[in-house]
């Protein structure tokens with residue numbers, strides 16, 4: 001290994017992976033760029049994976065609203081792919097919103113501008129309407145908790161206690177919504193964040209947006225989000241039943257004592273949450289409106305995780321057609337030893353995808369490793385023109 005690094009230091013190159021590439025984001029049609037965009041990735045003696053185009057025309061066809069969710073292992077390039085896709089949709093005439101529900105947002109970093117604040121923010125430096133929205137799952141949960149508390153969620157128990165209905169109150173204690181929020185079932189944060197997105201995009205004000213691109217949280221969160229709605233449906237269903245029991249008990253007491261019992265109603269919030277959960281579930285499952293795009297990199301670890309992700313998505317009937325393999329080493333006529341070894345390794349990983357029972361059937365889109373960090377609108381446009389063709 002030391003020899004390899006010595007070799008790099010002798011080449012006068014600051015960065016080993018820069019062997020042959022020169023990228024200039026502001027002049028996108030230089031011959032070198034075109035060359036490596038179109039060339040198939042090949043290694044001597046290795047089986048090559050044919051390049052497949054993403055089918056962007058199909059993704060952009062029609063003005064009916066479509067949702068694209070990009071997900072995968074942490075750090076593989078989900079945000080860069082989501083941001084570049086959103087930009088490309090916008091440049092193709094679709095008013096577009098790009099949303100992040102990842103607790104560790106990087107949309108602002110990716111566009112190199114402040115898009116935080118939990119509201120729609122216009123992306124600067126683009127010619128077409130493109131808006132961004134960063135939803136903070138913790139904040140979404142806190143807002144929900146505040147709304148519940150405003151409606152006096154915990155007060156019901158005190159009233160029932162005061163009226164000698166301790167047993168019923170005990171049951172309520174077990175199912176209190178505040179407790180659900182204190183020790184949330186896995187996935188609740190993400191579900192609340194996605195449901196907040198739905199609230200935004202469903203409103204009349206935003207009806208003109210025909211493409212919604214979601215940069216989701218890393219795999220684990222996505223899987224929990226997918227399994228949540230059924231679980232929550234069950235808990236909320238139970239809570240609502242209990243609320244109904246309480247309502248009839250309080251009205252019976254009222255009629256006996258002829259006194260007014262203050263309304264402490266959290267049912268509306270619960271019903272709304274349940275409705276929104278159902279919408280989130282529908283959104284994830286409707287192949288006419290939604291596609292989940294898996295993003296990975298050509299390493300055994302990332303591919304294994306992507307395979308598990310796809311298995312779960314398939315089990316949940318979430319529509320998936322495309323797999324992006326990001327950061328593939330571009331072809332080079334003069335490989336250094338390090339690049340040659342990495343390239344071989346990547347080629348093996350690409351072949352692993354082809355033979356993987358989960359991933360083999362997906363449309364495989366290769367996105368080259370660019371020697372510069374993808375940051376800012378010109379860089380995202382550059383990446384988008386390579387990946388989304």
Ligand SMILES: Nc1ncnc2c1ncn2[C@@H]1O[C@H](COP(=O)(O)OP(=O)(O)OP(=O)(O)O)[C@@H](O)[C@H]1O
Nearest residue numbers: 074075076077078079080106327368369370373374
């Ligand atoms: N094809 C590429 N070539 C060069 N750099 C890339 C490429 N794709 C992504 N990057 C860089 O890799 C880093 C991680 O990318 P990105 O933030 O898009 O990943 P992510 O999967 O969204 O990460 P996280 O899981 O942390 O949200 C960024 O610095 C980005 O600029």
